[in-house]
Amino acid sequence: MRKTEWLDFVQVTGQVPIDWRKKHEKALAKAASDDRVQQLKAKARADYMGRMDKLMEYAQVSTLIPNDAERKQILKDLAEIRQDWEVNDEVVFTQTR
Numbered sequence: 056m057r058k059t060e061w062l063d064f065v066q067v068t069g070q071v072p073i074d075w076r077k078k079h080e081k082a083l084a085k086a087a088s089d090d091r092v093q094q095l096k097a098k099a100r101a102d103y104m105g106r107m108d109k110l111m112e113y114a115q116v117s118t119l120i121p122n123d124a125e126r127k128q129i130l131k132d133l134a135e136i137r138q139d140w141e142v143n144d145e146v147v148f149t150q151t152r
Contacts, residue, residue: 058113061110062113062114062117065133070146071103071147075103079102083099096148100147103140107133107140111130114129
């Protein structure tokens with residue numbers, strides 16, 4: 056997926072794109088202790104937040120978004136989703152333990 060596809064995916068599903076999760080899910084699957092799982096989740100969450108910030112920056116300047124009203128709505132949706140990701144493990148780590 057690329058930025059536009061990620062943008063659509065995140066806005067529609069509210070979930071972290073699979074491309075972003077792959078390496079983190081592999082590491083989490085191999086984690087032997089709860090402490091290590093928590094460390095890896097924190098690292099993954101930081102990565103996802105950074106990627107979401109970049110996605111929001113993209114939405115601010117993308118010429119593929121036809122008007123300001125739609126851009127405002129997309130940015131509002133992304134901000135709400137990002138906030139949910141910050142606190143909700145079930146949304147961020149749906150495919151992991």
